[in-house]
Amino acid sequence: MDERADLVISQQVFEARRSDGQTIHCVYDYAYPTDPVVVVVPTFEATARHNAMLSRFLLGLGLSSMRFDFTNHVGCSSGEIINFTLTSAYHDLDAVLAFLRDGPLEFTADLAIISSSLGTRVCLRYLADYPEAADFHVSLLGVVDAGHTIKIATGW
DSSP: OOTTTTOOOEEEEEEEEOTTSOEEEEEEEESSTTSOEEEEOOOTTOOGGGGHHHHHHHHHTTOEEEEEOOSSSSSSSSSOGGGOOHHHHHHHHHHHHHHHHHSTTOOOSOEEEEEEEHHHHHHHHHHHHOGGGOSEEEEEEEOSOHHHHHHHHHOO
16 A cells, blocks of 8 residues: 555745845645655746646655746746747746745755746756756756747747
8 A cells, every 4th residue: 555645735826026125926735844855946927836737746755836927937937928038937936945044934954946848948048057956856848948949839
C-alpha cells in the first residue's frame, strides 16, 4: 500500500511582491512542510491553475510545490499581458525564490525548479546568474533559443 495515498494535502495562497511593487500570485501545495519544494514555473499563456495536476503528481512523489502566475500575463498576478517580457518573468522567478527563502514559510528543505516552454528560457538565464538558487532544474519541452522559437511561432 502506498503510504502517501491517504495524505492530507494542504494549500496556501500567497502574494509575493517584486521590488517594483507588483504582486505575484503563488499557490503552495504540501503534505508535510519539511518535504522538498519544486517551484513550478508557468508556461506562456498559462497560470498556476494549469499546473495543478503537475502539483498533485509531485505531492504523490513526496514533493511540495510552489506554482505561480507571471506578472504582466494571464492569471491573478498584477500587470497587463501587453507588458509581458522575459525580463519581467525573470524578476518574477527571483521574487518567488526570495519569498521561499525569506517569507513566512520558513522554508529550509531542498529546492528544485521545473519549467517548460518559455519558462525554461527564463530559468536557464536565472540559473546561469545564480547557480546556487536551486538544487536542480528539470525542463519539459523547454525553449532554449527564444528568438528562433518566437520567429517560428509568429512568422516574424
